[in-house]
Amino acid sequence: MSDATLPPLPLTVIAGYLGSGKTTLINKLLADAGGRRIMVLVNDFGELAIDAELIAARGGDTISLSNGCVCCAIGGDLFQAFAKALDASPRPDHLVIEASGVAEPDRIANFARAEPELRLDLIVTLVDALNARTQADDPLIGRTLHQQFQSAGLLLITKDQLAGQEQATGLASWLSTLCPETPILRGEMDLEILLGPETNPPPSVDQKHPHDHDHSHEDMYERWSFSAPLAPDVEALRVVLENLPTGILRLKGVANSTPEPVEFHTAGRHINITPAPGVTTHGLRVVAIGLAGNLPTDELAARFETLATSA
Amino acid sequence: MSGIKIFNARKIITMDVNRPEATHVAVRGGRILAVGNKAEASSWGEAEIDTRYADQVIMPGFVEGHAHIVAGGIWKYVYTGFHDRMKPDGKSVKAMTTIEDVLAHLTSEERKLEDPDVPLVGWGFDPIFLEGRRLDRHHLDQISATRPIAVLHSNFHLLTANTPALALAQYTKGTNVEGVVLEKDGSPNGELQEMAAMFPILRRLKVDFSDLSKDPEGVRAYGDVARLCGVTTVTDLFAELDDEEVSQLEQITAEPEFPVRLVPALNALGGPAAEIADRALALRPRSTAKLRLGIVKLMTDGAIQGYTAQLKEPHYFKGPNNGIWNIAPEQLHETVALLHSKGIHMHIHVNGDRASEVALDAMEHALAKHPRGDHRHTLQHVQLADRAQFRRMASLGLCANLFANHIYYFGDKHYELTIGPDRANRMDACANALDLGVPLAVHSDAPVTPMAPLFTAWCAVNRQTASGRVLGPNQCISVAEALRAITLGAAYTLKMDGEIGSIECGKRADFAVLGSDPLAGNPRELKDVPVVATVLDGEPTA
Structure with a gap:
């Protein structure tokens, strides 16, 4: 068991359907962590683009970076993932979890709401400007997407450049009727917004x-x-x-x-x-x-x- | 010595169409030499006659096609269930049919603990069968007001904790966390729902299901759990299988006293499909006679009783639609196609009919791209598939391993709450599978329900719920068909039907020895047929 006297470890959940840009955001985060020691739990190492010079050590399901960040594979087991993050020594400054494309982010965030050594900082849901509207109407996955929107603290519209101004604006106004209290960002998200x-x-x-x-x-x-x-x-x-x-x-x-x-x-x-x-x-x-x-x-x-x- | 041994029995039910019944079976070097009457079995020459089962009935060893190895390790904790259950040491734990029984049993176990800081952990608790006030922290505080106590419910999605355990997790009056059930005054009542709310307590009490699965004593206990209910081949249908775990399994299954063949399935959620395929292919040649590696498990939806299964219209009967995907349908298509193209044998968890539809679509797509005969991909649980979906399974060459135990344990809840009468009556549709030519197995999903293939077969035959209701009598199958499903049928889904699952010349001498004849008795008493012993590779296991 780790040190319970430490301040609670803040958790940011990065959610969003397949292709919404979660990996891109995580790559950016790892490349420029600004001195914070972030532990990032991802579904799949394969898609990460970590600069080889930045890699300090590589274990079975862990990559340590020279900037103090650590990247681990979740492996489908949230219990193990959280236990590992809390037992890490030294404890990271911030924990970031990449939710799977079909995960309901609240199910992940609820761990941090319950566990006194964790603090839910943010659920950010990424919304693909090109495809989100179609996906949200899909009978198989539509409900999952809506849930991802509803549980977000912040929404980030990605691929807005590709989609064009008109489509991105249309998406933003549609999202704001679904989630009137949730701030909506477009394109990029700064580290200070993502992590505080x-x-x-x-x-x-x-x-x-x-x-x-x-x-x-x-x-x-x-x-x-x-x-x-x-x-x-x-x-x-x-x-x-x-x-x-x-x-x-x-x-x-x-x-x-x-x-x-x-x-x-x-x-x-x-x-x-x-x-x-x-x-x-x-x-x-x-x-x-x-x-x-x-x-x-x-x-x-x-x-x-x-x-x-x-x- | 010829090394031939002949077992004689009151009756041998072979599951071999060429010789359905016999009285003698000759065995040499772990294999079956001859099956028939005394003269026929003696035809290979001088033999030692083993008469220990002379008054009993021999069947092929049962094959449990869907269970989990944690069913062994969980016995480290105190069983608190509503039904009699046999411990891995063969001692029976009496059913606890009232809250008072549960508390009395936990109290006597608590008194055995010397170290005051050691938590008391229970499992298998099932409030739906108990009358009166639901178990809460005040009940458990009567056992100890200082020692942390947690009682896991049988579904593993809920637990009830006492006040000291709640305090460890800092759950106090004013706690507002989803899944922490509150009393009227706002203090937690002790019940915690779903893993997120349970996590702080499980972590502090060091209850870790992954550790339980990898604990060597737990693996050995799993072998005993299987042996005691007549199983000689058992799956572990969701394993991590890292090198350390595989080495340990190689070691334990090689122990002569380890009583079963173990078939672990690699968890495909653990990484990208290409890596999973490579891993499964690398594991396959490490198989031995008692450890079979190479199959892969995929997960689609959740569970019906948790409202997390993916259902088609008209969705859930009473209650919210919380259907989840463990993998996006489009990703399932890619994963299935890739694993199939690499020759991997897949087992896919599907509970709801929407999940089975998506899995069928993925299979159809994979088979169109890479036609391959005899793949034996198996849909697991398949609880709500309709007849049209069974027709598709048949034409795609898929097997179905149905969760027959659900009918008894959860059937009433499904009828009244989750899916309503129509779909409850056609759930776990064994007759559909047989009518339409879908290879059939039935399973327990232990530890979710107890492993006991004869009970599972009884469920498929009688379709009786805990309250006595018969769910969909048209889906009842015969005793002979059910016995086939727990032997040759399940062996077929594992591609092991050429070596186990029936008693015939050349096959492995794996037997379940029963105290009475399941074919001759009342089908309503099939679950009560006693399991006396098992034989693995011609050797009695205990």
Whole structure:
């Protein structure tokens, strides 16, 4: 049994039907992990395109990379896969599971919802702009696709370039009627969206101007951060997180609340608040990311200021 | 010495059309030399006569075509089921027909544990047969309020834990996790549904089904489970078969006291089809007389009782349609075509009629691309196939291994809840298979239901549910047909019918020895025919 005193291991599930681009996303993730030690569980090694120079060691069903990432084959047994991830030493920073094309991602995510040493971070479902509409009507697999859409915290439309603007837009509006609360991205997905912001938000230097606002990633994304000296009650925080305005892809924060300090994450529609006994700094800190021009910064500022002053 | 031994019996049921009945069988070097009366059996020369079965009935050793090796290792835990069951050591565990029986048995097992930190784990519990309040943590807390206790239900999809076990998983009041059943006040009541919710407890109590399957004592216990119900050839129909496991199986099956031939099927979900094919082909030549390697198992849908089987219209009767695929239908087409083209012998799990349809389509496509006779691909479970699908099986040369035990154990639930009367009456349609010329076997899927081919045959003959209802009398088959399905029929699905499955000259001398004649008795009592012993390669196994 591994060390239960570690913070829970965040899990991202990458779901989507065959051909929706899961392997492409994982290849990108492994090639540019940005210093995070990610464990990726895949169905099939054969399709991974890992740069030979990046491979540090290769075992039966495990490939270790020089950037700290590890890649394992699931082998059809989720119990074994999760047990292995939790027993890995050192424990990875993030666990990513590539669901099979017909997997219902909730069945995988439920392990992380149940297991105290895991934390469900995100289910992202990839949607093939060329084929998803036809597949969703297929009598054999249509129900599976709909389930993959419904359980997603974020939806990512892939192959949008191939499909063309019109078809991709049509798909996006169809998806938004099916899943009105789920943010929909197109084309690429940045690592910070897939795995969450890497670091905790910094405390603001100037308490009179607690907001910070910047554009990054070649201006594709926009970032907003906030800090306040007092931490809110956890239930009040939960209410705010459950009613966030649209346009936020990722939000992360810490609050030294009573009865215990917590860490909180939202990933699209998924919310989680977990105890964070290690947090010693005072107050509340938050960072949020959204698409440039789409992040509701004023609304965020208003809600978190109200929350902070109610503390 | 000639090395010839003759067994005589009250009656020998041979399953050989040329000599259906006999009284003597001569054996040399593990093979059958002669079958007939005393004079005929003695025709090969001087022989030692073994009279130990003189008052009994000899049949070909039974062949269990679909079971799992964990049925051996699971006996490490405490059996808590509603039916009598025999342990691998041959001792019988009495049926526990009330919650009080279950608790009393668990309590007596708990008192035997010296180390207070060792968990108590039960298995085989079946609440649908029990009256009164459903088992919960408060019942189990009566056994111990400090030792973690978990009781696995017979379907392995549910468990009930006591308060200390729930605390290990941090399941407390306020826990809101799918599958964690709550009491009115919001605290967990102890029942956990599906693997995700069970995982934190199983992991902390170190209950690992993969470990149980690979435990050498578990493998030996599996041999004994099979031996005790008359089985001389048994499958393990979903195995990982890494090098370490294969070496261990080679070693254990070579032990002279290991009482059965073992036929593990390689799990095709473990990797890409081309790799699975290569692996199966590499394993095949490592086969021995008692270890047969090379068959492959594919999974399509889930289980009917879990609402995860893939059903055609009109879907489920009462309850949600949660049908799952373990492999995408289009991927199944590719995998089946590739494995077939490489000459692999496949066994495909299909429960619902939509799953069987997809498997039939995949087979048709593979056979059109790579015509090949006598492939013996076998559809496993095939519980809801209609007559049209059986016609397709016949024309594609497929075998059907039907899950006859389901009729007894789950038939009432299928009739009332899952699929409704029409389809419940035609489920596990043995008569359809025989009428239409589909080679037939029947199975237990142990440990899901207990391994006991005579009971399985009884189910196929009587189609009686636990409540006494007869499901679809038109699908009942005769005792002789059912006996064939558990011997030669199952051997055929494993391509072993040339060497086992009947008692005839040249075949391996594998026998099941019975206390009475199943053909002469009342068909309603077929399940009660006692299994006295087995013989493998001419040698009594215990």
